[in-house]
Amino acid sequence: MIYATRGLLTVLCEFAADAEPDTVTASLATTAAGDLEGDVGDADPDTPVFTDFYMPASGESITAVFGMDLSTPSAQTQGRYVSHPKGNPELTIEDDLHAIVFVGVPPWTPENVAAYDRRSTPQELVVLDAEPPEVSVGE
Incomplete structure (x- = not known):
């Protein structure tokens, strides 16, 4: 099972709608279910839940020059x-x-978003009505 917050999926879908007919891609990061505010259902507190994204356009000029995504922190998505x-x-x-x-x-x-593992195997996607804790700049 793969867990994601409704808010995350909603924002990603809004980006996709705005970009259509072009594609959108964004790196996604998780938060432990126990750190979320709201309904996490049956998820264990340590279960990773997809909650955050990195803007797809940030660092685009650097990416074009060096051929790698420098806008996303390494190994954090x-x-x-x-x-x-x-x-x-x-x-x-x-x-x-x-x-x-x-x-x-x-x-x-969000109902039209599917999840897959790296082998292209469909995964059950559980959408949670929960939010990650607010983080201040500099934390």
Whole structure:
């Protein structure tokens, strides 16, 4: 089972809708379920829940020059979100494979997001109505 917050999926879908017909990709990070505020269902407190993303456009010029994503902290993301504006909900050879990849398709809602492992095997996605704790700049 893969856990993600409704808020995260909603924001990612909004990005995808705004970018259509272009694709969107974003690095995703997790927070332990026990650190979330709201309903975490049956998730164990140590269960990683996808809660945060790194803006897909930050550092784009540096990426273009050096060919690597320098906008995302190394080894701090456990997943990736990709949009498929043409509606194919499955992973493709062009998708950046992380341990977990979320694929969003139109209409851009959390219900139209699927999760896959790095072998393209569909995973059960559990959407939680919870939020990560607020973090101040500098923490």
